[in-house]
Amino acid sequence: MEMTLDRRRLLVGASGAAASLLLPAWSSAEAAPLTPERGLDSYRRMLCGAEGEEVLWWFIGDIYLQTPGASVVPVARSLTIGGYTAETSGPRTFRYRFREAGVIVDLATGEPLRRNPITQAPVAQPPLVDEKPEEIDWTVQDDGNIVKTQHGRTSTLNLRWTETSANLLLIETEPGPNAFALAPGDAGNAWKGLESTRTVYAKRADLARPGFVPADMIYSVAIKATPPWLATQPPADHWLIVRGIGRKSRKNEVVNQDALDLVRRFFPTYLP
Numbered sequence: 001m002e003m004t005l006d007r008r009r010l011l012v013g014a015s016g017a018a019a020s021l022l023l024p025a026w027s028s029a030e031a032a033p034l035t036p037e038r039g040l041d042s043y044r045r046m047l048c049g050a051e052g053e054e055v056l057w058w059f060i061g062d063i064y065l066q067t068p069g070a071s072v073v074p075v076a077r078s079l080t081i082g083g084y085t086a087e088t089s090g091p092r093t094f095r096y097r098f099r100e101a102g103v104i105v106d107l108a109t110g111e112p113l114r115r116n117p118i119t120q121a122p123v124a125q126p127p128l129v130d131e132k133p134e135e136i137d138w139t140v141q142d143d144g145n146i147v148k149t150q151h152g153r154t155s156t157l158n159l160r161w162t163e164t165s166a167n168l169l170l171i172e173t174e175p176g177p178n179a180f181a182l183a184p185g186d187a188g189n190a191w192k193g194l195e196s197t198r199t200v201y202a203k204r205a206d207l208a209r210p211g212f213v214p215a216d217m218i219y220s221v222a223i224k225a226t227p228p229w230l231a232t233q234p235p236a237d238h239w240l241i242v243r244g245i246g247r248k249s250r251k252n253e254v255v256n257q258d259a260l261d262l263v264r265r266f267f268p269t270y271l272p
Contacts (some may be wrong), residue, residue, distance in 0.1 A: 061244025100131035
C-alpha cells in the first residue's frame with residue numbers, strides 16, 4: 001500500500017519548514033519578491049490546477065488514539081482522494097471547490113476496517129471519509145493578511161513561507177474549531193478539530209513557469225472525539241491524531257492504486 005512519494009524528502013522538507021519562518025527572498029532571476037498577492041497566487045497554483053480544472057490530491061494518513069493517562073497508539077489508516085478546482089481567480093482573491101472520499105483501513109491488512117481496533121468488536125459498516133463539495137474563498141485584505149471564508153465564517157490564516165534551494169514551502173496552521181464529518185450522519189458538533197497544520201511545497205522552478213505545478217503536502221490534525229468505530233466501554237474521552245502525506249496529480253494520473261480501488265468500490269460516482 002505504497003504511495004509513490006519520497007518520504008525522506010517529505011521529512012526533510014518538514015524540518016526545514018519548522019526551522020525557518022521567514023518570508024523567502026526570491027532571486028531576481030526567478031521571480032519578484034513574494035508579495036501577499038504573489039503568495040496567494042502561488043498558494044492557488046500549489047493547491048489547484050488551471051482555471052476550472054479539477055486536480056486530485058492523494059492522501060495516506062495514520063490515525064493515532066490518545067486516551068488521557070495512556071500512551072498514544074496507532075489504530076488505523078485513512079486512504080483518501082480529494083478533488084480541488086479553482087473556480088475563480090484574481091490578483092487578490094480566488095475560490096476553490098473541494099471534495100474528498102476515502103476509507104479507513106486496518107493497519108495490518110489494508111482492508112476496510114471491520115473491527116474496533118481497541119475492543120475488537122465488529123463494525124457494522126467500514127468508516128468512510130465523505131466530504132461533500134464545498135466552496136472556500138481566499139482573499140488578500142488591504143493590510144496584507146490572507147483570510148479564508150468557509151461556512152460563512154471568515155478567519156485570518158496563519159501562513160508562513162520558507163524556502164530551500166529548490167523548493168518553496170507553505171506552512172498553514174488553523175486552530176479550531178474546525179468542524180467536519182468523517183462519515184454520513186456524523187454530527188458536526190461532535191467533531192471539533194482543535195488544530196490543523198499542513199505544509200504544502202512545490203519546486204520554485206515549477207512555480208516560475210505557467211501550467212500545472214506538482215506539489216506535496218504533510219498534514220496533521222488533532223481531534224477530540226470518539227467515533228463509533230472506536231467506542232469503548234465504559235465510554236472515555238479520546239484524542240484522535242491524524243498525520244499523513246499527500247501528493248497532487250492531474251486527474252488522469254494514479255498515484256495510489258489501493259486508494260483508487262477503494263474509492264471506486266465505496267464511491268462509484270466519485271471517479272469515472
